Amino acid sequence: MTIVKSIVLFALAALAEIGGAWLVWQGVREQRGLLWVGGGVIALGLYGLVATFQPDANFGRILAAYGGVFVAGSLLWGMLVDGFRPDRFDVIGAAICLAGVAVIMYAPRGG
Numbered sequence: 001m002t003i004v005k006s007i008v009l010f011a012l013a014a015l016a017e018i019g020g021a022w023l024v025w026q027g028v029r030e031q032r033g034l035l036w037v038g039g040g041v042i043a044l045g046l047y048g049l050v051a052t053f054q055p056d057a058n059f060g061r062i063l064a065a066y067g068g069v070f071v072a073g074s075l076l077w078g079m080l081v082d083g084f085r086p087d088r089f090d091v092i093g094a095a096i097c098l099a100g101v102a103v104i105m106y107a108p109r110g111g
């Protein structure tokens with residue numbers, strides 16, 4: 001159950017961070033205005049909050065593992081929201097990152 005909770009929290013963190021960054025991008029680069037930027041800033045703050053609920057107590061481990069989730073999540077966001085089509089190297093790279101997440105977060109640790 002701890003692994004499931006961790007995966008759900010990683011997914012929520014990715015949604016908040018990637019979505020927040022996208023909102024800021026839209027507000028600035030696409031000139032949609034300060035409300036978009038403000039919404040992005042709030043979402044980015046929620047990302048930081050969500051990360052604190054991870055079952056592991058080690059900030060460095062959580063953030064390092066989240067980096068892999070961010071990579072894969074960013075490609076997925078691009079596909080779903082912006083019509084981006086990753087090539088096979090994008091997919092292979094994301095899979096490698098997610099394998100790294102699994103090793104960092106869920107490998108058995110002795111003593």
